[in-house]
Amino acid sequence: MSVALAVRSGALAGRTFSFDRAMFSVGRHPDCDLVFDAHKDIDVSGRHAEFVTIGPRTVVRDLGSTNGTWLNGVRLGGDAEVYSGDTVGFGERGPQVVVTVEGGAPRPAASPAARVSSGARVPDTGPAAPPVAPVASATPPGMPIGRGTQMKINAAVEQTTRKMQVMLLMVAVVLGAAGIGAYLYGKRQGDEKIKQLMASNDSVLRSYTAALEAAKGKAGGLDTVLTRYQAEMRRMQAQIAAGGSREDVERLQRELDEARRGGARVLSAAQMDLEAIYARNGKAVALIIVEMPNGEKSAATAFSIDAKGVLVTNRHAVKDPGTGAVAKRIAVLFNDTQGWQPAHVVRVNDGDDDLAVLQLDRAGPFPAVVGVAPVADAPRSGQSVAIIGYPLGVDLGVEGGLRGTARASINPGTVSKTIERLTQIDAYAAQGSSGSPVFDNRGLVIGVVYGGPTEAQGRIVYAVPLAKLIGELAR
Numbered sequence: 001m002s003v004a005l006a007v008r009s010g011a012l013a014g015r016t017f018s019f020d021r022a023m024f025s026v027g028r029h030p031d032c033d034l035v036f037d038a039h040k041d042i043d044v045s046g047r048h049a050e051f052v053t054i055g056p057r058t059v060v061r062d063l064g065s066t067n068g069t070w071l072n073g074v075r076l077g078g079d080a081e082v083y084s085g086d087t088v089g090f091g092e093r094g095p096q097v098v099v100t101v102e103g104g105a106p107r108p109a110a111s112p113a114a115r116v117s118s119g120a121r122v123p124d125t126g127p128a129a130p131p132v133a134p135v136a137s138a139t140p141p142g143m144p145i146g147r148g149t150q151m152k153i154n155a156a157v158e159q160t161t162r163k164m165q166v167m168l169l170m171v172a173v174v175l176g177a178a179g180i181g182a183y184l185y186g187k188r189q190g191d192e193k194i195k196q197l198m199a200s201n202d203s204v205l206r207s208y209t210a211a212l213e214a215a216k217g218k219a220g221g222l223d224t225v226l227t228r229y230q231a232e233m234r235r236m237q238a239q240i241a242a243g244g245s246r247e248d249v250e251r252l253q254r255e256l257d258e259a260r261r262g263g264a265r266v267l268s269a270a271q272m273d274l275e276a277i278y279a280r281n282g283k284a285v286a287l288i289i290v291e292m293p294n295g296e297k298s299a300a301t302a303f304s305i306d307a308k309g310v311l312v313t314n315r316h317a318v319k320d321p322g323t324g325a326v327a328k329r330i331a332v333l334f335n336d337t338q339g340w341q342p343a344h345v346v347r348v349n350d351g352d353d354d355l356a357v358l359q360l361d362r363a364g365p366f367p368a369v370v371g372v373a374p375v376a377d378a379p380r381s382g383q384s385v386a387i388i389g390y391p392l393g394v395d396l397g398v399e400g401g402l403r404g405t406a407r408a409s410i411n412p413g414t415v416s417k418t419i420e421r422l423t424q425i426d427a428y429a430a431q432g433s434s435g436s437p438v439f440d441n442r443g444l445v446i447g448v449v450y451g452g453p454t455e456a457q458g459r460i461v462y463a464v465p466l467a468k469l470i471g472e473l474a475r
Contacts, residue, residue, distance in 0.1 A: 002102045003051055010095025011037035025050045030430035030458040038392045043067045043091030058082050058101050067091030083107040277386050277443045278410045282335050283367040285408045287390045287397050290318055291329040299393025301435040304368045309360030313435035314450045315348045318356050335408040353468045354450040373444035378466045383415045387427055389436025423447045425461040438463050
């Protein structure tokens with residue numbers, strides 16, 4: 001069964017997102033499965049709501065959002081079932097989506113509002129979008145499973161009956177008995193396979209839970225990543241418990257193997273002393289606000305390489321790729337501080353490397369990263385790394401508004417590919433992460449984040465390689 005959300009208002013209006021997992025989340029945070037625009041859809045919380053499917057039921061659940069989740073114009077007071085044609089709003093005046101549940105339970109006779117506890121009406125914003133075909137994914141933490149967890153092992157024993165002579169009757173009986181025996185044997189084998197998968201999944205989930213407990217209270221970002229992987233394993237748990245045909249069990253085995261490999265990479269990265277890396281370098285990582293000559297403003301990350309206030313960021317953060325215009329004004333806010341400082345562009349790399357060098361206008365000394373690694377220590381595929389930056393810019397990076405304190409995030413990652421022009425990292429980034437330094441386990445800079453493929457939704461990160469950074473600093 002799948003669920004499709006047709007967005008009819010907000011920055012994503014006109015687009016349709018389809019999901020075929022047991023749970024998927026909605027919000028402005030890049031970890032969500034449906035990510036609303038961080039700057040335009042401001043009524044949506046970071047992690048706003050989630051949709052959970054168990055059997056024929058699909059439920060929408062508010063995750064403690066600031067502006068509430070609304071079903072057919074009524075604010076949710078708890079979980080509520082959704083059906084095809086329902087409208088779900090994220091905030092009273094926020095984006096609305098029209099739900100299509102393929103293969104779901106039929107709509108009950110009660111009015112849609114009767115399914116929700118209480119609340120005020122949301123004004124209608126136009127006709128509902130037509131139902132759409134599905135595709136995507138996620139998982140339910142702690143969702144009750146209705147009538148109980150069931151093992152549904154589907155086996156088909158096909159028997160073709162023909163008109164037979166009396167002399168073949170005994171043969172038919174023997175073949176029928178053999179078929180029943182094979183069915184029962186296959187069912188026992190299927191039950192045993194599911195038990196093994198459940199045990200294996202429990203083991204992996206325990207390791208995630210232990211790693212999450214160990215990460216609590218450490219530098220921001222690590223526990224967020226581990227929580228997401230923990231939720232992924234719970235989704236696997238629910239699917240394994242539901243059972244299915246032999247093909248279903250084999251598919252679940254493949255998914256579990258892939259989840260285990262992905263989790264192993266994250267747990268490997270978690271073995272880095274992220275707290276020490278953050279303590280040694282965090283104060284040198286700054287949030288920058290850039291104003292272009294046409295008045296447009298954007299946020300990015302930069303990091304100081306010396307006490308004199310020389311900073312590195314991305315070229316695209318300070319120079320318009322279309323017009324070639326360079327930033328008119330730049331404001332810099334170092335991590336754990338409240339004072340914005342003016343800066344200017346020293347130079348931009350107009351070649352293949354997305355790098356720019358800035359200079360603070362005021363006299364130092366300023367905090368600086370521990371250092372840049374020598375070119376011989378360029379990262380290798382499979383190596384664990386850490387990224388410190390400001391995903392979502394001011395929205396997530398400043399505590400208490402523009403006059404508040406900068407709070408950088410640290411995220412573990414794994415180098416998945418290295419070529420001459422880029423380093424590819426399995427990690428997490430979002431708008432505002434451009435210019436973030438990438439660190440090895442010694443806390444030395446080995447690259448600079450500049451983007452990633454759109455279809456990866458922030459889960460694959462591209463960085464300027466170490467050799468290119470060293471070349472730029474030598475100019």
